[in-house]
Amino acid sequence: MPLTHKRIWLIDSTLRDGEQAPGVAFSAREKLAIAEMLAAVGVDELEAGTPAMGLSERRTLREIRALGLPCRLTCWCRALSGDLKLAGRCGTESVHISFPASPIHMNALNTSETEVLKRLKELVGTARNHFDHVSVGAQDATRSTPDFLREFIARASAAGAGRVRIADTVGIATPGSVYRMIRDLDIPGSGMAIEFHAHNDLGMANANAVSAAEAGASALSATVNGLGERAGNAALEAVSAALIFATGHACSISLSSLAPLCEFVARASGRPIPADQPVVGRAAFQHESGIHCDGLIKDPRTYQPFPAGAVGRAELEFVFGKHSGSRAVQHLLAKTGFPVDRPEALRLLRTARRCAGKKGRTVTLDDLIEIHRRNAGDDRRSAP
Structure with missing residues (x-):
């Protein structure tokens, strides 16, 4: 059972992580329609794109911002000052900055724990001058070390970030390991919101996301239909239904309005909904x-x-x-x-x-x- 029954903040990344699925490229018109539909079903926050992708991406982000949707709008950035400058031109009130958190990812980027923590302080400080809300991501956190993650969270809090994303970047975690990780990262007095971001490489993304909420995470990120790289992400429709029907937690999603959104994203992405897809599959009932x-x-x-x-x-x-x-x-x-x-x-x-x-x-x-x-x-x- 969850530690407490609470409202979980849901962040949709269909327009960012979902579009990174091989062969998927939404048109600007499709992105605007998806953004409006996501807001209509009650998503709390839209991770709407990556400004560093180019002029058309930044133009679309500004167009989404101009819709005046009743949810937080966030840009996704690498841990680079240039990415933050580009994000600042998009008019979103929030920014997410992703940092490597595991030895594997640090080696790939030729950096170290010391350098990551230094850049964390610098970039969060810069971001706070331009955005109302700053989220930071611990990329590949499930292959990091507990000591580094605790230090990362403490430094993010001290720098003024509002939330830390614990990312299972290669979908290697299990519900039990996620529960223990999130429970142990709840640092008393830090005031830091913990988000969990799941990938589905071993088929456990939905279960891992729900387990994170049960362990104390206050936010979860997901995509419509679980769209995303490789085997995809946690599915917005399954996670929100599981929160409500299986855990006793609350969320803002209007479950009865999800089907048209899922069908639209399926058409726009060219990824038909499998008949046995939970909640929205043709055979589910x-x-x-x-x-x-x-x-x-x-x-x-x-x-x-x-x-x-x-x-x-x-x-x-x-x-x-x-x-x-x-x-x-x-x-x-x-x-x-x-x-x-x-x-x-x-x-x-x-x-x-x-x-x-x-x-x-x-x-x-x-x-x-x-x-x-x-x-x-x-x-x-x-x-x-």
């Missing part, structure tokens, strides 16, 4: 098994963690195939004005199973009604 359908008819909670309507989906859907039972056939046909007795339901089910085998897919309710109509017609023609 579909059921075929006879045992499951029978239980769901009696009480939807039997085999669903939350109502489909809570996340803006239509009610649960029964499909028919080799695992189906007659109870679901009778229930659904009765609801649609075609009541049948159990022998007829069993006959329809046998036909539905044959159709499913021939078509290589499940049979929908509309298919079942059509089968019933054809059978009824055959019965009338064969009557004496």
Whole structure:
């Protein structure tokens, strides 16, 4: 259980980290539309882009700023003074500065812990002169050392940063390791907000993000549909639903408004939503098994963690195939004005199973009604 039930601040990085997914490049018009939709569903903060990417990126950031959205707008920067100057031209009220935190990343950038801590003090001090809010990132923090991270947080706090991002940059963490890390980094008296940023390389991004919140993190970053580099990031829709339904924490997201946003990002990115994607996948509220359908008819909670309507989906859907039972056939046909007795339901089910085998897919309710109509017609023609 979480240490306390609290409201988690959600930062969406679809327009920054999400767009870094290979082959994804949003147009300026798409970025503006996504920004508006994210604000409409209740995201607290938009990490809207990287000013150092060029003139068009900075122009789009200024256009997003001009929308006057009811959420914080943040630019992402490397730990370079030149990046901060470019960010200052974009008009955002917030900036995020990313620093290498692990020996691997420090070696790649030919720097050291001493130099990172020095640059941290200098750049946060500079940023505070131009931005209302400064966030700093400990990149590859899950492969850093606890001592360095604690010193990094203490120095960031002393320099005036408002939040530290603990990044699982290569998705190597587990829920247990994340929980212990975040719990141990909660430095009494620092006044520092801790954010967790998850990647999905081992399929644990959503679980790691929720675990961080349970351990005390006050902010989480995510992307729509989990879009991002390699295997992606924590998914905004899954993380927000998990916070509400599984942990008792609160967040600002209107779950019932997420589906259109997820569908738009899927089209714009060229990354279709998998059928079994949590919360927004087509199959997330579909059921075929006879045992499951029978239980769901009696009480939807039997085999669903939350109502489909809570996340803006239509009610649960029964499909028919080799695992189906007659109870679901009778229930659904009765609801649609075609009541049948159990022998007829069993006959329809046998036909539905044959159709499913021939078509290589499940049979929908509309298919079942059509089968019933054809059978009824055959019965009338064969009557004496």
